[in-house]
Amino acid sequence: MARIRLSGERIRGELVRKIEELSGQNLLACNQCGKCSAGCPAAAVMDLLPNQVIRYAQFGLEEVLAANSIWVCAACQTCYARCPHGVDLPRVMEALRVIALEQQGDRLRPQELDPQKVAELPQLAVVGGFRKFTMMGG
Amino acid sequence: MAIPYYPGCTLSTRGRGYDASGRAVAKALGLELQELQDWNCCGATFPLSMDNLLAMAGPARVLAGARAQGERVATLCAICYNVLKRTNHFLQGDAEKRERINHFIEAQYAGDLRVQHFLEVLRDELGFQALRQRVEEAREATGRSLEGLKVAPYYGCLLLRPQKELQLDDAEDPHILEDLLQALGCQPVDFSHRVECCGSYLLVTSAELAADMSFGVLQSAARSAADLLVTACPLCQYNLDYRQAEMARQHPGFQPLPVLYFTQLMGLALGLDATDWGWELHHVDPRPVLTEHGYGQVFGVRRSEFGGGPQRTPNSEP
Numbered sequence: 001m002a003r004i005r006l007s008g009e010r011i012r013g014e015l016v017r018k019i020e021e022l023s024g025q026n027l028l029a030c031n032q033c034g035k036c037s038a039g040c041p042a043a044a045v046m047d048l049l050p051n052q053v054i055r056y057a058q059f060g061l062e063e064v065l066a067a068n069s070i071w072v073c074a075a076c077q078t079c080y081a082r083c084p085h086g087v088d089l090p091r092v093m094e095a096l097r098v099i100a101l102e103q104q105g106d107r108l109r110p111q112e113l114d115p116q117k118v119a120e121l122p123q124l125a126v127v128g129g130f131r132k133f134t135m136m137g138g
Numbered sequence: 139m140a141i142p143y144y145p146g147c148t149l150s151t152r153g154r155g156y157d158a159s160g161r162a163v164a165k166a167l168g169l170e171l172q173e174l175q176d177w178n179c180c181g182a183t184f185p186l187s188m189d190n191l192l193a194m195a196g197p198a199r200v201l202a203g204a205r206a207q208g209e210r211v212a213t214l215c216a217i218c219y220n221v222l223k224r225t226n227h228f229l230q231g232d233a234e235k236r237e238r239i240n241h242f243i244e245a246q247y248a249g250d251l252r253v254q255h256f257l258e259v260l261r262d263e264l265g266f267q268a269l270r271q272r273v274e275e276a277r278e279a280t281g282r283s284l285e286g287l288k289v290a291p292y293y294g295c296l297l298l299r300p301q302k303e304l305q306l307d308d309a310e311d312p313h314i315l316e317d318l319l320q321a322l323g324c325q326p327v328d329f330s331h332r333v334e335c336c337g338s339y340l341l342v343t344s345a346e347l348a349a350d351m352s353f354g355v356l357q358s359a360a361r362s363a364a365d366l367l368v369t370a371c372p373l374c375q376y377n378l379d380y381r382q383a384e385m386a387r388q389h390p391g392f393q394p395l396p397v398l399y400f401t402q403l404m405g406l407a408l409g410l411d412a413t414d415w416g417w418e419l420h421h422v423d424p425r426p427v428l429t430e431h432g433y434g435q436v437f438g439v440r441r442s443e444f445g446g447g448p449q450r451t452p453n454s455e456p
Contacts (some may be wrong), residue, residue, distance in 0.1 A: 024188040041335045041351050072344055074351075075186060076335035077299035081309045088300075094186035108343055121341065122152040122376045124217050127182035129342030131193065 010060035015099075019057050022095035029085045030054045036079035036089050042072045050079055050089055057092060065100045069093075071107060071133070101135050108133035141259060142208040143171035144200060146218035147179050153215065153372030155416020159401040160214045160256060162410050167264055167272065171256075174204055174211065180221040183339070191235060195243050197225040201253070202245035210252035212259055214401065216371035220296035220304065223253040227303045255297065255306060257314055257370060257400075266321040269404075273322055276409035282432035284407050289324045290359035290367040290395075291315030293333045294374045309333065315368065318400060322407040331358035336377040352377045353385055356395050365427040366396040368403055375399060379421045379447065386448045394448040396424030412436050421447025 010016075020027060030051070037049040046069040048056065056064035064070075070093050079089040101107070108129055118126060130136065141164070149157035164171045177200055185193035200222060204211040213219040229236045230249035240247055260269060277283040293312055301309035310333065316326040334355055337348025356378060359367050369375050379397040386392045397420070405412055406428070417437050425434050426449060 022187050022189060041354070042340075042347065045347055072340065072347055074295075074335050074338040074340050074348075075183070076295040076338065078295070078333075078335065081299050081301065088186075091186045091188075098187050098190075113342075120380075122372050123147040123179075124182040124215075124373050125339045125341050125376070127147070127179065128217075128339035128373075131181060131183045131185075132339060133343055 004059075004061065004063075006059050011058070013060045015062060016057065016060040018099060019092060019095045022098055023088065023091040025088055025092055027054060027058045027087075027092070030058070030083075030087050031085065033084060035082045035084065036087075039078045039082050040073075041076060041078065042069075042074065045072055050093075053096070054087070054089065054092060057096070064096060065103065070096045070100060075132070097132065101133075106134040139168060139263075140170045140172040142204055142211045143173050144177055144180075144204065144211050144213050144218060144222065145173060146213065146215045147182075148372045149215055152376060152419060153399075153416075155419060156214055156372055156375070156399040156401060159399060159405045159412070159415045162415075163401050163404045163408060164256070166405075166408050166410055167260075167269070169259060169264060171212065174200075174207060176203055180218045180225075182217060182221065184221045184224040191239055191242075194225050194228065194239055197221050198229060198239045198247060199243045199245065201226055201229070201251050202240070202243060202247035205247055205251045209250075210254060212254045212256050214256050214370070214399075216255070216294065216297040216369075217373060219253065219255045224300075224303050226251060226253050255370070257297075257318065258306060260318065261314055266317050269318070270321040270323075273407045276407065277323070280409040280432075282406075282409065284322055284324045284403070284431055284433075287324045287427070287431055288327050288363055288365045289319050289403065290329050290362060290364035291319055291326050291332060291400075292355065292359070292367050292369045292374065292378070294369065294371050295333070295335050295338070297370050298333060315370075315400065318404075319368070322404060324403070324407075327359070327362040327364045329358045329362040329364065331355040334358075336371075336374045338373060338377070341373075341377055348377055349381050349385070352381065353389070356382070356385070356392075359395055360393055364395060366398055366403075366424055368398050368400040370400055372399075382422050383448050394422045394450040396420070396422045396427060396450060398424060406433050406436065423447070423449050426450050 037051045048067040073093045075090045181196045298309045307314045319326040337351035340348040
């Protein structure tokens with residue numbers, strides 16, 4: 001298990017600044033009550049729970065960009081509806097997706113989709129998927 | 139009364155039964171849905187990154203076009219509703235960014251359009267009491283009614299959240315669908331997952347996770363002994379409906395649950411001709427549960443024309 005190293009430089013660093021700018025959120029408004037994780041319908045399969053995603057983001061830990069959590073968040077807005085401090089976690093998740101897509105490239109490639117499946121799917125699933133999982137979207 | 143109407147992409151294809159039944163119901167109630175001219179895709183997701191103005195160009199162009207044609211626009215699709223209303227809210231609150239987007243889409247939209255979901259029109263303009271009256275009249279004329287049918291009112295996410303911007307109903311404890319179902323003579327059932335996510339577009343990248351999320355919703359509705367479930371979203375309809383054959387194989391004892399658009403159920407309650415309401419796109423055949431209410435013959439499709447999903451046996455519990 002890797003040690004997590006915290007430092008003042010990271011907390012005041014570029015990643016934190018970028019997440020806050022893209023999400024429009026003050027990460028330190030979160031006091032880790034965990035209501036977001038309690039209500040998240042995808043939490044069971046996340047390697048970092050939603051409140052942990054924010055915790056990593058607060059500390060500027062790059063590891064958060066490798067978490068599957070940002071890709072299994074469906075932006076359902078349940079966490080935001082229940083956050084006692086009004087932190088818009090779906091926007092934080094989106095900021096992390098945008099940064100991760102920049103670094104890691106697209107998560108969804110048209111040529112890899114089964115044409116038969118695409119013909120069957122509702123368009124808004126396909127359009128929504130490309131908006132969330134490629135650089136063109138967000 | 140003619141209401142400017144934005145159908146969105148999916149309501150012309152996978153969700154065409156929603157569009158057809160919605161238009162028929164509106165017309166029968168004297169609220170004609172008049173399709174906007176020259177509309178484009180809303181983008182299917184509201185952009186959540188603060189610098190992503192480009193993703194708002196599409197929905198902003200829809201709003202600008204609708205404003206040139208009237209003072210409001212109504213949708214049936216819950217996702218289009220969410221995207222258009224949130225974009226409108228953003229444009230109203232940020233004049234500088236509104237001008238940048240206006241410049242890009244070559245429009246002069248001032249943010250002064252009202253975005254409504256058709257459910258709001260029914261509640262606030264027609265009124266559920268008046269709807270109940272129309273349902274009673276249809277019952278007298280046809281001899282059929284949905285009395286006693288147990289229906290799970292499924293809201294999902296984007297019809298309600300974020301509440302601050304959408305203001306359709308309480309995001310945690312809504313009742314607009316329950317009120318509508320009561321006006322139709324049905325019995326709405328309470329169930330734990332009525333505002334939970336169905337899995338949404340994760341269907342494209344994490345199909346198993348989306349299926350698990352949908353399964354949770356269906357299980358929850360089944361525990362409340364629902365005969366069928368209604369939704370206001372074409373993506374929820376698909377997610378909840380299309381994998382039920384597989385769910386039945388994976389989970390012994392799983393009872394398939396028909397997933398209808400609320401407008402389809404309304405149309406049946408109003409005694410309308412339901413022949414052409416996209417039933418062939420439904421996987422789970424709703425006829426077994428509707429036959430006992432006298433609606434078994436009104437669909438105009440043969441069993442083989444349904445999407446081939448599992449068939450539900452009528453609920454024997456009281």
